[in-house]
Amino acid sequence: MPEIQDLLDESLARYPAYCTELREATGVDPEYWVCGARVYGAAGERWFPEVAQIRNPRLLQALLLALRQQGVTIHPYVPATGWAKAAGRLAGVTTPFGTVACRQAVLAAGAWSGQVAGISVQPIKGQMLLLQDQGDAPAHIVMDEHAYLVPRRGGGVVVGSTLESVGFDTSPTAAARSALIGHAARLWPGSDRWSAQHHWVGLRPGGNGIKPLIGPVSGLDGLFVNTAHFRLGITLSLASAARVRRMLAEQAKAGVP
Numbered sequence: 136m137p138e139i140q141d142l143l144d145e146s147l148a149r150y151p152a153y154c155t156e157l158r159e160a161t162g163v164d165p166e167y168w169v170c171g172a173r174v175y176g177a178a179g180e181r182w183f184p185e186v187a188q189i190r191n192p193r194l195l196q197a198l199l200l201a202l203r204q205q206g207v208t209i210h211p212y213v214p215a216t217g218w219a220k221a222a223g224r225l226a227g228v229t230t231p232f233g234t235v236a237c238r239q240a241v242l243a244a245g246a247w248s249g250q251v252a253g254i255s256v257q258p259i260k261g262q263m264l265l266l267q268d269q270g271d272a273p274a275h276i277v278m279d280e281h282a283y284l285v286p287r288r289g290g291g292v293v294v295g296s297t298l299e300s301v302g303f304d305t306s307p308t309a310a311a312r313s314a315l316i317g318h319a320a321r322l323w324p325g326s327d328r329w330s331a332q333h334h335w336v337g338l339r340p341g342g343n344g345i346k347p348l349i350g351p352v353s354g355l356d357g358l359f360v361n362t363a364h365f366r367l368g369i370t371l372s373l374a375s376a377a378r379v380r381r382m383l384a385e386q387a388k389a390g391v392p
């Protein structure tokens with residue numbers, strides 16, 4: 136498995152140009168913003184001017200548009216249920232609507248990856264809040280060991296997050312809401328006057344720290360996996376995807392039967 140630091144360096148180096156390319160191709164701006172981060176820790180307060188953020192829903196929206204422009208067929212809300220095999224190797228992905236024939240596939244179903252292949256990935260629930268500031272938000276990320284505040288360019292501040300091992304439950308809870316509001320008040324005094332606009336839940340693919348699984352799945356030639364990025368899946372995505380793409384190309388070059 137690749138070292139996290141290698142994936143991190145490669146991804147972070149690619150992000151600025153990648154976001155510009157997506158914006159120019161699609162008109163949707165993923166809002167890559169080098170806003171800096173102030174971090175409070177045991178060693179006191181530290182300032183990291185190079186820290187950047189992106190607006191992940193916009194990144195995905197731009198990516199979907201770019202893929203469609205390039206002729207990629209997307210089947211939204213069609214679950215993969217398993218694998219069709221022929222001559223001992225992958226021949227397709229099965230779905231409730233039929234089989235999509237293919238000689239190579241990448242399983243990237245996040246926390247659900249273990250449901251489609253025998254892969255050890257557990258869902259780690261994370262709750263977040265969007266607070267509406269009153270023009271008094273920080274212009275940079277603020278964080279400590281418990282929580283972080285991320286200001287959005289157009290207003291509003293995201294507060295995160297919880298780490299909960301409760302299976303596939305995606306319900307927001309009142310306890311997490313008040314804990315996040317408390318974290319925000321500690322990190323940015325005055326934020327207790329802000330109103331909560333949105334409270335949501337995501338499931339991280341993890342369970343075993345940040346140990347990405349990127350590579351062939353043993354026992355089924357042609358099937359690859361790209362998952363288990365836990366808390367860093369967006370940050371590491373560009374390098375991870377490039378690695379799995381190289382592996383597919385190498386297998387194809389060696390002659391997929």
Ligand SMILES: Cc1cc2nc3c(=O)[nH]c(=O)nc-3n(C[C@H](O)[C@H](O)[C@H](O)COP(=O)(O)OP(=O)(O)OC[C@H]3O[C@@H](n4cnc5c(N)ncnc54)[C@H](O)[C@@H]3O)c2cc1C
Binds near residue numbers: 262362
């Ligand atoms: C609160 C929170 C804060 C986070 N903050 C950060 C951060 O600051 N930086 C960072 O880098 N990462 C962060 N993460 C982690 C990041 O979101 C994940 O690591 C990343 O989304 C994992 O990407 P993925 O594509 O592997 O999985 P996902 O994003 O979970 O995508 C998997 C997709 O597969 C689909 N799927 C599931 N089952 C099937 C099936 N059977 N067939 C077809 N499709 C299927 C799902 O519907 C989903 O769309 C955060 C996560 C949470 C919850």
